[in-house]
Every structure is written in C-alpha cells, then in structure tokens.
Amino acid sequence: MNPTGTPGGEAADPSAPDGWLDAVRWDAAGLVCAIAQEAGGGRILMVAWMNRDALAETARTGRAVYWSRSRGRLWRKGEESGNVQRVTEIRLDCDGDAVVLQVEQGGGIACHTGRHSCFFSRLVDGRWIAVDPVLRDPATLYR
Amino acid sequence: MNPTGTPGGEAADPSAPDGWLDAVRWDAAGLVCAIAQEAGGGRILMVAWMNRDALAETARTGRAVYWSRSRGRLWRKGEESGNVQRVTEIRLDCDGDAVVLQVEQGGGIACHTGRHSCFFSRLVDGRWIAVDPVLRDPATLYR
Numbered sequence: 670m671n672p673t674g675t676p677g678g679e680a681a682d683p684s685a686p687d688g689w690l691d692a693v694r695w696d697a698a699g700l701v702c703a704i705a706q707e708a709g710g711g712r713i714l715m716v717a718w719m720n721r722d723a724l725a726e727t728a729r730t731g732r733a734v735y736w737s738r739s740r741g742r743l744w745r746k747g748e749e750s751g752n753v754q755r756v757t758e759i760r761l762d763c764d765g766d767a768v769v770l771q772v773e774q775g776g777g778i779a780c781h782t783g784r785h786s787c788f789f790s791r792l793v794d795g796r797w798i799a800v801d802p803v804l805r806d807p808a809t810l811y812r
Numbered sequence: 813m814n815p816t817g818t819p820g821g822e823a824a825d826p827s828a829p830d831g832w833l834d835a836v837r838w839d840a841a842g843l844v845c846a847i848a849q850e851a852g853g854g855r856i857l858m859v860a861w862m863n864r865d866a867l868a869e870t871a872r873t874g875r876a877v878y879w880s881r882s883r884g885r886l887w888r889k890g891e892e893s894g895n896v897q898r899v900t901e902i903r904l905d906c907d908g909d910a911v912v913l914q915v916e917q918g919g920g921i922a923c924h925t926g927r928h929s930c931f932f933s934r935l936v937d938g939r940w941i942a943v944d945p946v947l948r949d950p951a952t953l954y955r
Contacts, residue, residue, distance in 0.1 A: 763927075
C-alpha cells in the first residue's frame with residue numbers, strides 16, 4: 670500500500686506541493702524522530718531518525734528510509750539485510766517532532782542483533798535483561 | 813505495578829546501584845527519547861524526553877516522569893490534567909538511546925489537545941489530516 674494515498678506508489682506529479690514536509694518540526698540537525706511500529710498497532714520495532722529527504726522518499730515509495738547519523742547518509746532499511754520495511758501509514762504528533770510509521774517488517778527482524786524488535790531489553794530488578802530471543806544469527810544477516 | 817520488579821513501589825534500598833542508568837546512552841543534552849505505548853503493545857500515545865532523574869523516578873515510582881525541554885524541569889505527566897501514566901514495563905533499545913514505556917493512561921487522554929494519542933495526524937494525499945476525535949475539551953483539562 671502507498672501510505673500517501675496517491676496512486677501508483679510513486680508521486681503522480683513531481684511538482685506537487687510538499688507543504689506537509691514543512692509542517693514537520695525538524696530539529697537543529699534537520700532531523701525528526703521516527704518510530705516504526707508493527708502494522709496494526711503492535712510491537713514497537715525500532716526508533717531512528719529521518720531528514721527531509723528520508724521522509725519524502727518514504728512517503729513516495731512506501732519503503733522506510735532513515736537518516737543514519739553514524740554513517741551520515743540515507744539508510745534504506747534492509748539495504749544490506751534484505752529486511753525491508755513496507756510502510757502502510759505515516760502519522761505526525763501534535764507538536765510535529767516525531768512520526769510513527771506502521772510497517773510490515775520483512776523477514777520479521779528489525780534489529781541488527783537478529784531479534785524481532787530493537788527493544789529486547791527489559792528493566793527487571795534494576796537490571797536490563799534481554800528477554801526476546803535472537804531469531805537469526807546476525808552474521809548471516811549482513812554479508 | 814512497579815516496573816522495576818522491586819517490592820513496594822519505592823526503591824527498597826536507596827543505596828542500591830543504579831548502573832542500569834549508566835547503560836543508557838544519554839545525548840549531549842543528557843536526554844533519552846521515551847515512547848509511551850498503551851500497555852499490552854497497543855497504540856503509541858506520545859513521545860517525550862527523559863533525563864537521568866526522570867527515568868530514575870519513573871522506575872522507582874511506577875509513574876511516568878519526563879523532562880520538559882520547553883519548561884526546563886521535570887514533568888510528572890498528569891500533574892495538571894490529572895491524566896497520570898502508570899508504567900508497567902520499561903524497555904531499552906539495542907543502542908541504548910531510546911526507551912519504551914508500557915503505560916496505563918489515566919483518563920484515556922495522553923494529548924494536550926484532548927485526544928487519546930498525540931499521533932492523531934495521518935498523512936493522506938500529501939496532507940496531514942486529524943483522524944482521531946477530541947475526547948475532551950482541552951480547556952477542561954488544564955485549570
């Protein structure tokens with residue numbers, strides 16, 4: 670599904686206004702916090718950052734694209750692992766500084782550790798405990 | 813429920829180690845991104861920020877406390893509106909720069925606009941559309 674609701678998956682009109690991008694309250698580094706949630710209101714899979722180009726491409730293509738702060742470049746989720754995120758909905762919060770993506774997680778693995786979600790550590794008795802299983806050896810995720 | 817698993821809701825031993833707080837990758841401003849999700853893996857209600865004191869108090873008391881960047885002080889969610897968040901679980905992500913709280917949202921309203929969730933704007937045909945109803949007049953939320 671194309672999350673912008675426009676037909677075809679690509680923007681029908683390249684000159685279409687992108688005022689919706691101006692409504693985002695980009696931080697000093699030009700980024701917005703992006704949360705990927707399993708489509709249908711489920712598990713939170715990961716949190717990352719998007720710049721304007723990343724959010725625009727995500728909306729246009731229906732595939733999650735983030736801004737990698739460590740690598741200083743666009744990061745098309747799944748570009749190495751193959752575990753692409755298909756985006757079915759994009760929401761913005763009331764003060765415009767965070768977006769929530771509803772995603773279908775390719776391969777069922779969002780985390781570079783080979784787990785379903787990056788939020789696998791739970792606070793128990795004053796310690797972080799890894800409570801979710803590794804589903805796939807990360808050595809086989811990244812070639 | 814006390815999310816740290818220690819009995820009584822308050823820290824049983826005030827001298828207990830807080831090494832778990834050192835595992836958090838605080839940003840340059842000493843903050844971590846905090847996502848409040850409806851307990852049981854449901855709707856994402858809001859995103860805010862926590863400093864070390866906010867996260868420590870949240871874990872100790874089981875009530876969500878954030879750091880208000882605009883007001884420059886701790887923000888005990890619901891302190892004005894009464895819509896307190898009870899925290900049933902705290903998770904940290906793989907790179908330590910975001911936490912997810914499972915919360916029971918008092919009054920069913922997390923957003924200052926009187927809506928259930930702050931993420932009420934959905935991207936539709938290149939526009940943000942408010943798709944969730946106002947459940948309560950915000951003028952009656954804040955005295």
